[in-house]
Amino acid sequence: MPKFLHTADWQMGQTYSRFDTEDGAALVEARYDAIERLAALATEHGCDAVLVAGDVFDAQTVSDRTIRRVFNATRGFNGPWVMLPGNHDAALAESVWTRARRLNAVPDNVHLALESGIVPLPEQGMVVLAGPLTQRHTYGDLTQPFDSIETAPNLLRIGLGHGSVQGVLPDDIDSTNPIAPNRTETAKLDYLALGDWHGVKEINQRTWYSGTHEPERFRNNDAGYVLIVDIEQPGATPTVTRHETARYQWHQWRESLSVPSDLDELLNRINELPEASVLDLKLDGTLTLAGDQKLTDALSIAEAKYRSVTCDRAGLQLEPTEDDIAALHADGYLGEVVQELREGQQAVNADDDAEVARDALAILAGLLISNDTEVAQ
Structure with missing residues (x-):
């Protein structure tokens, strides 16, 4: 035969x-x-x-x-x-x-x-x-x-x-x-x-x-x-x-996030991938500041666990909750900056400006949270 x-x-x-x-x-x-x-x-x-x-x-x-x-x-x-x-x-x-x-x-x-x-x-x-x-x-x-x-x-x-x-x-x-x-x-x-x-x-x-x-x-x-x-x-x-015969599995996901459970489900799926994975993510929708930090931490872990992880977050908007704002202790001028950045994400005819506003808001939130953590210590 x-x-x-x-x-x-x-x-x-x-x-x-x-x-x-x-x-x-x-x-x-x-x-x-x-x-x-x-x-x-x-x-x-x-x-x-x-x-x-x-x-x-x-x-x-x-x-x-x-x-x-x-x-x-x-x-x-x-x-x-x-x-x-x-x-x-x-x-x-x-x-x-x-x-x-x-x-x-x-x-x-x-x-x-x-x-x-x-x-x-x-x-x-x-x-x-x-x-x-x-x-x-x-x-x-x-x-x-x-x-x-x-x-x-x-x-x-x-x-x-x-x-x-x-x-x-x-x-x-x-x-x-x-x-x-x-x-x-x-x-x-x-x-x-x-x-x-x-x-x-x-x-x-x-x-x-x-x-x-x-x-x-x-x-x-x-x-x-x-x-x-x-x-x-x-x-x-x-x-x-x-x-x-393959060593690596390639995954390309396009996800829309709107409620906290969407993020939890996505992170669970990422965590269940085999280590020999190549993952390409593109996200849109909205995240709270707490959710954004959770996503950032999870991607940092995934980048060390899998062969390659890339994530395009350009389509995501940050929507801080009242709890997010309270946790930032962003009163006075900082509060005004946070509000301006929130509004800047809504720019209709300036995608680059909206992305800059979102990234700036994420960075500012990270700095404020980090500062609070250092003070508490």
Whole structure:
């Protein structure tokens, strides 16, 4: 029973400039670790081959070190690897792939499918029909030639492509490269392994996207897995199982706060996240001064607990309660300043001014509370 592992969209060499240096470096390393995990999975499950459906590299200009590290990370599986160029690492006349060969970085068991055609793997009971991208964007279906390629009847016909299945995926995916939704039928494929959609997605019984092996964006589409595919014999229905390889979970929350219980619920959800989390928050609504301080303290704890926590509070307004004002002891001039800042948050045509007023009110409240604490001590 031939069995293979299907993966794609590694995007190696990708950087994370939006994150702090330490967090960005950890996210980069996680992508190498995930290659090692999928190689170990392929060995553990007795896979006959590993198929990588495009975008192994994030760009043609990745460093030589990145190239060497990628191929080093594959050493945990000694069987054949078939790597397909995608839209980020297209098989140009001069490309990251030709550079890898000049560096002598490509192991003997790694097959680079740089041209349209077949990669025969008779010992593994299959033939891989490859449709590599030779430029970043194409407007013809590179899997169409599969229809006319003849292979031995006793070998599985496995298609390997990278692009957008027409009429199925959203319009905002990474590339324009079209793929016919009925390609497995017209080309009599036992399975079509695809890349470009960064999450696991079943198109039909024989056509799947594996997604990326390690999440790299805030999109809830089942990223962070690989697929192990069993096909008993040519013509048999594939058995597809997904296996998690991700180190980090990415969460993007958009929350509106209006009453104290909203904040309590949010903080409980944050506290229940696994430590290997990347969290992006954007908040709007209103908070009391006490609630704002509670949020600030909770985020400070979370930043030390999780891989990365960012919070956009520009949409929040501070609405001090009478208890908040009393606790500040902001009489006389300070009381007037507090009131002016409260009113300043209501600016309709000056978002920047409203944000400055909110931040100033939070800072003033923090200073007054800190001062009271020091006096009490």
